[in-house]
Amino acid sequence: MDSDLRSTTDAWGVQHRWIDADDVPHRVSEDTVRRLRDVIGVPPDDLEQRAPLVTRPGRDLGLGAAVVTCEDGTRWELDGPLPDDMPLGYHRVRAGDGPERLLVVSPGRCWLPDERTWGWAVQLYGAGSAASWGIGDLGDLRTLREWTEREGGGFLLVNPLHAVAPTLPLEASPYLPATRRFxxxxxxxxxxxxxxxxxxxxxxxxxxxxxxxLVDRDATWELKRAALHRAHQRSGGAEGDPDFSTWRAERGPALEEFATWSALAEEHGPDWHTWPVGLRRPDGEDVADFRRTHEEQVGFHAWLQWQLDVQLRAATGDLTVIQDLPIGxxxxxxxxxxxxxxxxxxxxVGAPPDALNTLGQDWGSPPMLPWRLRLADYAPFIQSVRSTISGAGGLRIDHVMGLFRLWWIPEGAGATEGAYVRYPSDDLLDIVALESHRARAVVVGEDLGTVEPHVPEALSSRGVLSYKVLWFEEDDPEKWPVEALATVTTHDLPTVAGLWTGTDAxxxxAATGMPEEDVRSGREDLLERLSRSGLSSQATPAEAVDAAYRELSRAPSLLLSLSLEDAVLEERRPNVPGTVExxxxxxxxxxAVDELxxxxxxxxxxxxxxxAMSGGTA
Structure with missing residues (x-):
């Protein structure tokens, strides 16, 4: 069935048929197909001669005689398969009179830890202390790391820490950032x-x-922004520290572009579509003029990123901190x-109806056009992955199925009126493996929802850890794979206490338009999973938490993730998908984090x- 569905994908990458979470087949409307084709457009005729080659040592490029210029400047003359000792990395290749193009040589598999361990899943903004001004910060992350190390844990899994527009109101969702690079x-x-x-x-x-x-991001940012600006001025501004100057130069044009956008957003608002016409393109002369006349403001936003880099590295130390990469x-x-x-x-982009939300979801992010992503030498993807891994040692790819296909929703249509559009998954996965290898960073793929049958095998072959959630799994935890991150719940699902007491339902x-029957039925399904361990219906929420994690600990998976919300018997989940109120x-x-x-x-x-992990009983 899986190969049959992929065969319904047209030349634009639009998949005309799909199977939902209940194995019910659907056909995409002709109107949706037409609208998506119009947006996708037609790639240039020479796309396959210009697009990057993503491969591994030992494989043939299919170019015949070619010259490779490696990252370090060395040159290799090839005619046939790449040698086994071919350097991994991002090189340039030219065959005959053809165009020079990017050559990505990947190890094909991600780095993996040697030992099984446990760690905490943390919504950092909510994990604060008396020292953190109303929102959990990188100082609190350091406290959590030190405590986790003392208790014998091996990792932390944190929400996305990516930047949003520096204007009020601040975007609350960590999964709708302004950038995935800063x-x-x-x-x-x-x-x-x-x-x-x-x-x-x-x-x-x-x-x-x-x-x-509640966390009041706006009030906190107003206080922090004013204090940070004064600190920046007191420290000498952009030229005050040679270490900052060196760091800034090393980050190159990407940092300058982001800092300029941040300064422009403060002047003209968070959406570049509404700016004066001359400022809507980063390479425009008006933008260059703005950068020159607002040098201090641009330098301030670059300096903030330096401070974040310094504090994040101090917070993570030698512990693996798995950072989350949003889908868009x-x-x-x-x-x-x-x-x-x-x-x-x-x-x-979003998701069709599934167990998380029977009405479907629209996440509000515009997708990249697959063929334009290739012509951009995958730079948006490479930079996003590399920046998110940086300084932390781990990566969780939200909605990892998006590397294979994304649910595209045309403007004005409902979440149920979309279609899947295909992406070059083999290339994207090999790029992830290369970045993982370079950073010695474990990679987790959030493979929940409607997953095609070939996806688990493709992820496993690359060493991308699967994401096993007790609330979703039919199999006994003992049968879960070793190469996985195992958890009881996620930020989008009920906490154990909320499920057990019924307050989550x-x-x-109250927050969604989901029918009561669907919500009640979903709760009963989850309670059945929780009760497999013999938990009495009269048990307390604390006993339910113990039972859930005792079940989880039976999984042989490399990483066991414990929710801080479950640990403190919190009944509210961080997020109810598809809601805004x-x-x-x-x-x-x-x-407080220092009292946990x-x-x-x-x-x-x-x-x-x-x-339980050591073979004893609690």
Missing amino acids: RNPVYLRVAEVPGHSAADVDADAVRRTAQSH VSGGGADAWAWQEGLAQGIT EDQM RANWRLRLPV GDVPSVQRLVRVVTE
Whole structure:
């Protein structure tokens, strides 16, 4: 069936038929197909002569005699398969009189850890302390890392830390950033920034923000932005530190472009489509003029990224911190401004109806056009993967099926009226493997939802860890694969306490238009999985958490992920998919990060998992 479906893909990459999560076949409407074809357009005739070659040592390029210029400047003359000792990396190749093109030589498999371990899944914005001004920051991440190391854990899995527009209101969703290449300065620990003075801060305002019931990004950013700007000026600005000057030069045009976009956003708003016409292209003369006349402002935003780089590396230390790569970016943001010719205008990506949301989902991000991504030498993808891995040692690819196909929704259509569009998955996966190899970073693919049968094998062959969730799996955890990250729940699914008490179902019905029957049925399915361990219907939420993680610990998977929300018996999930009115991405942990180790339910959960993994019983 899988190969039959792929055979229905047309020359534009549009798949005309698809199978939903209940194995029900569907046919895409002719109107949707026509609209998607119009957006995709027709690639140039010489695409296959100009597009990158992504391969591995030992494989034949199919070019005949060719000259490869490697990254380090060495030259290789080839005629046949690549030698086994061919350097891995991003090279240039030319055959005869043909055009020079990118040659990516990949190891074909991602780096993998040697030992099985456990770690925490953290929504960093909600994991704060008295020192972090109302939002969890990189200082709190350092605290979590040090505590995890003391308890014997081996990793942290954090929400996306990517930057949003530096304007109010700040985008709350970590999965709709302005860029996937740079980080959000709202996560800076201001007190640890060079040049900061306590006199710069309104202590009462900080206290009010910290005491807010929900994470108030806008109030926090106003306080932090003012204090950070004064620290930047006090430290000498763009020319004040030779280390910063060196770092900035090494980051090159990409950093300057992002810093310029940030300054422009502060002047003209967060969506580049609404800017004066002369500023809508990053290579325009008006943009160059703006950069010259706003040198201090542009330098400030570059300096913020330096501070983020310094603090992130201090926060992660030697522990693996798996950072999340969102499936896309805001259409008005920095990356969309930089690569606007490669975006599918008038299209957003999402998901058809499935177990997460029976109404389907629209995530609001414009997709890259597959053939334009190839002509861009995969630069948007390479830079996003490399930047997200940087300084942390791990990568979780959100909706990893998007490397194979994405659900495209035409403007004005509902989430159910889309179609799948194919992507060059073999190339993209080999690029991920190369970046993983270079950074010695473990890679996890979030393969939940509607997954084609060939996807698990393709991921496994590259060493991309699968994502096994107790709430979804029919198989006994003992039968789960070794090469996987195993967890009970995710940020989009019920916490154990919320499921057990029924408050999550009430929350979901209040926040969505899902029929009560669907919500109740979904809860019963999850309760059945939780009760397989013999848990009494009279058990407390704490006992339900213990039972869930005792079941999880039976999995042989390399990484076991423990939710901080479950550890503190939180009943609310961080996000209810498909909703905007609910306080998604704003919920705080009810316990400060520097007090987590003293909470009985947290202590119990660590003991349950560590003893189960070592063969004992809790």
